[in-house]
Amino acid sequence: MALTGIQIFKLLPKTNCKECGVPTCLAFAMNLASGKAELDSCPYVSDEAREQLAEASAPPIRPVPIGKGVRGFTVGGETVMYRHEKTFYNATAFAAVVASDISDADLEKKLKVWNAFQFERVGLNLRPQMAALKDVNGDAAAFAKAAKTIAETSEFNLVLMSDNADVMKAGVEACASKRPLIYAATDANADEYGAIAKDNELPLAVKADSIEGLVALTEKLTGMGLKDLVIDSGSREVKQALEDQVAIRRAALKNGNRSVGFPTIAFPCEMASNLDMETLIAGMFVAKYAGIVVLSDFTGESIFPLLLERLNIFTDPQRPMTVTEGIYEINNPDENSPVLVTTNFALTYFIVSGEIEGSRVPSWLLIKDSEGLSVMTAWAAGKFAGDDVGVFVKKCGVADKIKHQDIIIPGYAAAIAGDMEEELPGWKITVGPREAAHIPAFLKAL
Amino acid sequence: MAFDFYKESYAGSVKEITLGKGDKAVTVGGETSYPFYLFEGEMPNKPRIAMEIWDMAPEDWPEAALAPFKDVVSDPAAWAKKCVDEFGADMVVLQLKSTDPNGNNASADDATATVKKVLGAIDVPLIIWGTANIEKDEETLKKISEECQGENLILGPVEDKNHKGIGASAMGFGHSLISSSPIDVNLAKQVNILLENLGMPMDRIIVDPTTGGLGYGMEYSYSVMERLRMAAMAQGDDKLQFPMINNLGNEVWKCKEAKQTADEAPTLGDPEKRGILMEATGAVTYLMAGSDVLIMRHPESVRMVKAFIDLLSDGGSAGDIAGIGKQLDDVDIDFASLAPAPDLTIEEEKKAAPAKKAAPKPAPEASKAAAPKAEAKPAPKAEAKKEEPAKPVADPEAEAKAKAEAEAKAKADAEAAAKAKAEAAAKAKADAEAKAKAEAEAKAKAEADAKAKAEADARAKREAEEEAVRQQREKEREEMAAKRATAAKTEVTKTAAKVQKSKTSKMLNKLKRGRR
Secondary structure (H helix, E strand, C coil), X not given: CCXXXXXXXXXXXXXXXXXXXXXXXXHHHHHHHCCCCCXXXXXXXXXXXXXXXXXXXXXXXXXXXXXXXXHCEEECCCCCCCHHHCCCCCCCEEEEEEECCCCHHHHHHHHHHHHHCCEEECCEEECCCEEEEECCCCCHHHHHHHHHHHHHHCCCEEEEECCCHHHHHHHHHHHHHHCCEEEEECCCCHXXXXXXXXXXXXXXXXXXXXXXXXXXXXXXXXXXXXXXXXEECCCCCHHHHHXXXXXXXXXXXXXXXXXXXXXXXECHHHCECCHHHHHHHHHHHHHCCCCEEEECCCCHHHHHHHHHHHHHHHCCCCCCCECCCEEEEECCCCCCCCEEEEECEHHHHHHHHHHHHHHCCCEEEEEECCCCCCHHHHHHCCCCCHHHHHHHHHHHCHHHCCCCCEEEECHHHHHHHHHHHHHCCCCEEEECCCCHHHHHHHHHHC | CCCCCCCCCCCCCCCEEEECCHHXXXXXXXXCCCCCCCCCCCCCCCCEEEEEEECCCCCCCCHHHHHHHCCCCCCHHHHHHHHHHCCCCCEEEEECHHHCCCCCCCCHHHHHHHHHHHHHHCCCCEEEECCCCHHHHHHHHHHHHHHCCCXXXXXXXXXXXXXXXXXXXXXHHCCEEEEECCCCHHHHHHHHHHHHHHXXXXXXXXXXXXXXXXXXXXXXXXXXXXXXXXHHHCCCCCCCCCCEEEEXXXXXXXXXXXXXXXXXXXXXXXXXXXXXXHHHHHHHHHXXXXXXXXXXXXXXXXXXXXXXXXXXXXXXXXXXXXXXXXXXXXXXCCHHHHCCCCCCCCCCCCCCCHHHHCCCCCCHHHHHHHHHHHHCCCCHHHHHHHHHHHCHHHCHHHHHHHHCCCCCHHHHHHHHHHHHHHHHHHHHHHHHHHHHHHHHHHHHCCHHHHHHHHHHHHXXXXXXXXXXXXXXXXXXXXXXXXXXXXXXXXXHHHHHCCCCCCHHHHHHHHHHHHHC
């Protein structure tokens, strides 16, 4: 059933108008074939072609954009079971629960506190994205008010959780402009909730008590014309939840089952009695396929490990992570502090800077662009050659910041010392340790 | 569509290996499915946690990690006993930190004495982890192996360079080995094969794929472990069907964020719980990748991860599992005052504006042809389209080619460039013609009419041309593909030769890996 890129290309207008966001129709066709693009992005495709392509071109797991603003995001759109097969595209989103009977002051405080939990790393801002506003007493006015506060005074996007359609309508009205996720359409209310989502063009979560139950519901809702769905198989025990996640992902990717081709939402907050165990369960969901993970709260110590895990799992294995070339100050160095140079592979940078920091010796760390290769591989590939590094040291301007002319190079790149000396007359090149772990001892002995 | 659960069929399974001896021996491995995929296979032995102790009092542990062991850190035997008696450790790992030649450089005899003391204090399996210094580990582990005959210690890490010495000794004196390689499927296989060739019984090997810390390279270990498991089970590679061990606690607790105090990093929250949760989150991730033995440090993360393993294996609710029992005082952090002001901007979604369509730089020929027309607005869309075919670089075929393998490239590129140039010139001429025609017509008819017609004409013409070009290119591409196919074939036969890799070729492999 799936068409190849070339087959799809033949059905496209072939005008290379770029309006779909890629430079050529062929590139667009390739994206369609690999499930990375949607046919709707092409404004000129004929109805006839559309029909032929509709089946083949929809991504196996639909990418669903949720929220607006700086914390808006997309979930789903995944094309592989294992990250090394290509990459995972859209990182798991984290949400935490706010009860709808929260006082104004408490809500204001909570939103502020949550806003403190954002962490800079390799040029990325790691942070959770959502507040899950939960209707606890059927009070539509209070629900709407809290939704409005969250939408308008914070960066957080919303999951609106209520099984009362009137409450939901009030909530949607209060924050529809921020594209909240409606939770959830069930067997009992699918028509009504489907209509709310459709009228407001909002994403809708679907909850059933089994995957089979989900299939029936999503078929009904897609029949109503809804596309942006998020699914919850209802399992609240880890063993079954893992099985469901795997079953859903496999059915969507391996069997092309469209009725489960949607991102999932998981609820560690309903699976454990404390945030610590929730964190472990969330850890499983990040690795195994959840689109949105709802926790009972955010704290620095619980969300940070999850953000790190998410960063790791969703890093594109096809592209090494890098840091920017330049001079990095560690422990407030002065003009007499030692200067070290290494490559711009993110992991190298983390480990080296971490060890220098740990040593508490004030130092200058020069990061030379090595196209994301580690020291030994960069050296072997000629991306960390003596003359190169020498030129970089000259140009980066570290000489203006220091009074000495000593520089420390990585032990694995000892061979470049000679070339560097030639490039940097008057400088003293010292070969440092091979392993970063030995840097503190080395620096202390200087 | 009814729901059909796609089940994997496996060609192999993981070997079972028994660690330690006597009643408290621990068996790991034996999986017949991917980790915890119990709907299509079995995990006869749950993954186990080994608690780590050091052979010297650690200097740089954060308070959180030190607190549970404060009274025993200077006595490895007492420390090991506490892990078993108080925290219920299934196994103990003695990290031979003191033997590091770049540190204390304690002698092999000293290390052996410590091992004996620890052995005397516990009856659970004992894993001995060296310092990853090849020579020193060989010396130390050989000595320990000799002196502790028949204890079935688990010795490692064993690498290709010291596998002979440690391997022979472990065989002779009845121990198991940790076959270690730096995050690489092929290297892992190589060490296993070397050990097999040496005569090491295959039911006494556990694999260390090298463990990255949470946020510090965990993704590399994670994917290598998944690939090792796939090779073992989906492809049935019997050289990789071993249980895996992860030296996790050591990696997690040494990273900056696990050590920082509340003053140093207030937004990271409670330092004690943070370290524990970092270790536990890392453990859960490694369990998902297929870990059979996790080496961990903090009793609370050990307890929670154990409970989590039980839940994954046996089912049940996590509601009864308690959260972290703190030993240190709570910290009071005023997060609200640390929070930045929220950024409430919401970018309006824009459909690509017409102005944008004209933005890409026109190729010289095309711009010349299109220039006069640009005044006769509005026709930006047609222009943008017209520019396209004249841009040799933007041709889809050229792009596809760029991605193609390097072998056939140089030649094909030259060809393509020449062809594209000729075509571009032809097209520019055609464009100019079309425009001239349009202008002539424009004089006779109303301006708007002319524009529409000219556009239509030009477009029809262009489309015809493009179609021709496309067919030409398609042919070209097929030829190239054929060329590539043959090239690829020869390469395959080349790599099939089974030779031991030299250092350089290993390096090259790594490079290729980095580029994937």
